[in-house]
Amino acid sequence: MANETHALNERAQLLLKTLVERYIADGQPVGSRALSKFSGLDLSPASIRNVMADLEDMGFITSPHTSAGRIPTPRGYRFFVDTLLTVKPLDRVEINQLEGQLQVENTQKLVASASHVLSEITRFAGVVVTPRRSAGFRHIEFLRLAEKRLLLILVTAEGDVQNRIIQTEKAYTPSELIEAANMLNQNFAGCTFEEIRRRIQSELKQLREDMSQLMAAALAAGDQAVSDSAEDVVISGEINLLGINDLSSNMSKLRDLFNLFEHRATLLQLLDVSSRAQGVQIFIGGEAGLTPLDECSVVTAPYEVDGKIVGTVGVIGPTRMAYERVIPIVDITAKLLSSALTQR
């Protein structure tokens, strides 16, 4: 007895499990009759009602109103995913399919396609935190577009390419441009932009005056690269959530949710948490502390480059989602992303 208030006996667990499964499957509150049919146990609805009452007391399930069946509470979902859920790993076929849809041309495309694939395959919103990169300098190029217009191409240590068009006051000759680029490439390759800034500052007097605008532009582009490469969140398939009945019923909540999506910083904070732990993490309902996510769950997994965690992939969907399907998908996607990034 005292036992039952803390731990669930096997029967209660089985019933909770089938209840959650049925609710996830058809979204209707589950009554004692249905449970008696589907649990596999040979119990009458009346007996089941007793157990259900206990489960309700313990806070695992609740009824929307007196004469409806029961639905899982967040706590019920939590227990379900933590100890009752049996995930079946993906088929080799599905993995290949997933892998085939990742576009490996460059990091941005890779991240974008990962997010897109997640949303396509789960039909929820896919989300990826872009890898954080320490912005070092590798290579620069000035390309003459017109008399006083240059295209500046900047490659960071991580192989990201930044480009911007700059208007110059003076018309540089091709050889001057090459000279400036060489000067930067030879002296500063491998440095951070902060270092470059310091060293240029101190050597400014020696610097030929007509070079200084080019240097300034280069540094500005560098700063841009740093800020661009700050962590960011890529979301796709938000539209899928419009189709989810659980969410689209109360319009104002839905609006809040989409507003959250626009508010990258908040989202980032949530997803960052998940990158502390290894493996798949699940946030159920408001567990993340964000009210717009009340009826949502977030399934995340960190991905890594060379053994170091650099970002997070995930799926945002209704709390009533098929976890046993979503979890392996997110897991594999993180692994695929890791390996695609490590190769480069």
Add this chain to the structure above:
Amino acid sequence: MANETHALNERAQLLLKTLVERYIADGQPVGSRALSKFSGLDLSPASIRNVMADLEDMGFITSPHTSAGRIPTPRGYRFFVDTLLTVKPLDRVEINQLEGQLQVENTQKLVASASHVLSEITRFAGVVVTPRRSAGFRHIEFLRLAEKRLLLILVTAEGDVQNRIIQTEKAYTPSELIEAANMLNQNFAGCTFEEIRRRIQSELKQLREDMSQLMAAALAAGDQAVSDSAEDVVISGEINLLGINDLSSNMSKLRDLFNLFEHRATLLQLLDVSSRAQGVQIFIGGEAGLTPLDECSVVTAPYEVDGKIVGTVGVIGPTRMAYERVIPIVDITAKLLSSALTQR
């Protein structure tokens, strides 16, 4: 009499105008009493009812049901925007504000920010068709990332920068890379990729074998650049439309609308039409032939580079929108975009 069935007399026009204005303002069907108060004419509701009946016969207005006021039909809106609407040009201040929010660093950012600004300022969805560019070759660079990994940087004639990481079979020396780049830069600058492909093919035998992989990669990147630079539609602020009562009432229509947004090709077709004409164009309701846009209007304006139309900007919002505000905004945005693009 016969006159009235074709053209509207002044009184009818004024009443239609105030009716549309009032309906746009508060979204409620407008009754004869309200019209008599707000029209400025000194007429009793009863007289106004006669005119309204005529307007209804002519198809400019309709009533949702017997005892409601009248609302404009698409034809009513059409007449309104064509001949009754008085747009007030934007303040200098507003223009500056608009201009300040455009990010001119490079074409992609410019287009994205234009779309974003439109959505922010109108609180509807902003949409921009990216400029079509003939993809010519300008410059290429091979950068060694690791032994058998190169970063390929490709600059098109229009100054767009493509980059991709390639794995090579052979470990190239820096001087080989420079040689390959030089070879391409000197011989093919200004050519289309099609030309390059032909000429390389014909000279393939003379080409040192170890260079061919680099050439192939360069051409592949070029093709990518061509296809990437194909026209595309950038949408932002779709979420704003969630908040519009006219649209969010019937969920399924809203879904259709968002599906349309995902279906770039269809949207492109619609927006391309608008780039045939000069100046602001307005599509009301389903005039564009797309059912998901039934309750929407699209306000567009083409923008140009060096006097040649290269794309379209626009706003998608509910048919019940404040046209007199949206029209100048779209107009000015197109002009700002034109001038920003022409400068580069």
Add this chain to the structure above:
DNA sequence: TGCCAGCACTCTCTGCGTCAGAGCGCCAAT
């Protein structure tokens, strides 16, 4: 001829009451 007050009519919207259906809790019997 144009305008308008008045009136009957129609339609929506709201609230109320009823009724069937679903499901529960409790209790007594096994």
Add this chain to the structure above:
DNA sequence: ATTGGCGCTCTGACGCAGAGAGTGCTGGCA
């Protein structure tokens, strides 16, 4: 411990009446 049975409660659908809004029409007036 399990279970059949009974009464209770709540929802959702339905129908109905009354209020409110706005129209169309008619007949009178300048």
